[in-house]
Amino acid sequence: MNRRELLKAALAIPFLPAVMTGAIGSAWGTGSRFYSRVHPGQAGWPTPSQWDELKQAVGGRLLKLESPFTASKTACDEALQHIKNPFYLGDQPALTQTSGWADAWLSRTSPYAVAAQSAQDVAAAVRFASKHRLRLVVKGGGHSYQGTSNAADSLLIWTRHMTAITVHDAFVGQGCEGTQAPQPAVSVQSGAIWIDAYDAVTTQNGRYVQGGGCTTVGVAGLIQSGGFGSLSKAFGTAASGLIEAEVVTADGEVRIANVCTNPDLFWGIKGGGGGSLGVVTRLTLRTHALPxxxxxxxxxxxxxxxxxxxxxxxxxxxxxxxxxxxxxxxxxxxxxxxxxxxxxxxxxxxxxxxxxxxxxxxxxxxxxxxxxxxxxxxxxxxxxxxxxWDAEYFRQHVPGAMIADDRDGAPRNHVLWSGDQGQVGWFIHGFKSAWLPASLLDEDRQSQLVDAIFACTRQWDVGFHFNKGLAGAPPEAIAAARDTATNPQVVDAFALAIIAGSGDPVYPGMPGANQDLSNARRESAAIDRAMDALLKVAPNAGAYVSESDYFQRDWQQAFWGTNYPRLAAVKRRYDPQGLFFVHHGVGSEAWSADGFTRKA
Structure with a gap:
């Protein structure tokens, strides 16, 4: 989106002229340090000795990256063999779970990555990126459809090895002693994926933690985006189950965030979008009695x-x-x-x-x-x-429902639902989502909804994800979701409608990869028409930040609604210089599309 289109889109947001413009201007305008981030080969790019200093600071865990498709024939053959294995992709710091989006982005390899094992490793990387004006990228699960977990010429903070999980019988947040009742919880480091959290909490301990439906999604990314799982209609969003987080902020400090300590940052992490406010290194989540x-x-x-x-x-x-x-x-x-x-x-x-x-x-x-x-x-x-989520149970009783990590020595519990394999490595042609208000289920409106669904299907298939709208959930789940940064529309929606199309993986350098952009653009246009037909009965519907259109014009309003000015204030407090940037993330309107140049 060029600047003129961005300004036009901004003016279309009802609350922006009166409220948001001031917040954004004071956060990233007057008084801020205007600069461009550096690319390799430019003046200011770290010297080899400076990279060595970072390597020493992180205990030798600085990696020089190259895509397996260009590294060697052996590496390329292995990548092709496992191209539909999300566990393999997650173990590759040079790859992402989504290979790209037509006319938007392709999975790009960072020249360097810190393979973090602690919050201190993350803090060292953050301070280094700030000092040397580097584009910074954070990747845990690497599932981002929008490409936010990769960027060319960036320093990658890769949290995949931070996987510790601790189950608590009675957890109290730091600084909340005497004001917060102890409660069952689980602490999870940010590199963990949901199958490991479910294995620890449900299979091994007989309780439930609200997480994601796809087993290979990163725990931290899901919480920061809001997060929905199969049982969200009963237990609410994943973000609303957050009790405490450990976060590295833009100043390189390791902070605790909960209702008693840094409560504004705590609120922002709960649905404000990953990669914008800080680097989450550990989360503690409420657990529930299991049905x-x-x-x-x-x-x-x-x-x-x-x-x-x-x-x-x-x-x-x-x-x-x-x-x-x-x-x-x-x-x-x-x-x-x-x-x-x-x-x-x-x-x-x-x-x-x-x-x-x-x-x-x-x-x-x-x-x-x-x-x-x-x-x-x-x-x-x-x-x-x-x-x-018991892999052994499914192997015995429902073979084929889950697909295992096929690599030698893979953990036995590392499985994904067979229905999710189509997303592994996919190249997105088009993707749109919309929260549909529960008022459409009223008897006098159902016929309008039916007409809209039928008209939509004449253009493209549509899925109604009922667990991703909280209307019909218990009052306590509704109340907890209201106390997050997620668009308030979620509590009044009976479903999230998703319309999407994709093609085979097209990682750069991958032999035989074919974007087929003409077909992708035809499919994208049909998806646009389908959503337009559906939105005739919900013209002001918001969208879910993690499952949405890369080209969403009204993204501030669509993703966060009336919560956006408050998120902008959190951004201003904890990242006034805009170190953290992701596409359509909080404060990203102050930067060029690639995140390298601050707009005057």
């Missing part, structure tokens, strides 16, 4: 005609509103352009017989008409909730 059972309902129904499909959409929406719009149910219904409804719902707190009974009237209606066929039978499956 006895959890399970899923899967299947696919196809309609014979367009009219029958409209009726199927209408029936599905009524069924959701009447029977599934509650804390028991999460995950997805997909409405497809081939007149199919694909069901992949998850439930908790119900057994298999109870789940089947809930779905039976809907299925009876489907079977009663010759206009519908069950492409895949709609089935309910349940299991003891303690085994929900």
């Amino acid at each position: 006895e059972f959890a399970g899923a309902v899967f299947g696919e129904i196809r309609a014979a005609t367009d009219d029958a499909y409209r009726a199927l959409i209408a029936k599905a929406i009524r069924f959701y509103q009447h029977d599934l719009f509650n804390p028991h149910w999460g995950e997805q219904m997909h409405f497809r352009g081939n007149n199919a409804l694909v069901i992949s719902m998850v439930f908790q707190g119900l057994n298999q017989q109870q789940a089947q009974a809930i779905w039976q009237p809907f299925l009876d209606w489907v079977r009663a008409s010759k206009d519908y066929s069950l492409v895949k039978p709609v089935q309910a499956l349940a299991l003891p909730a303690r085994h929900m």
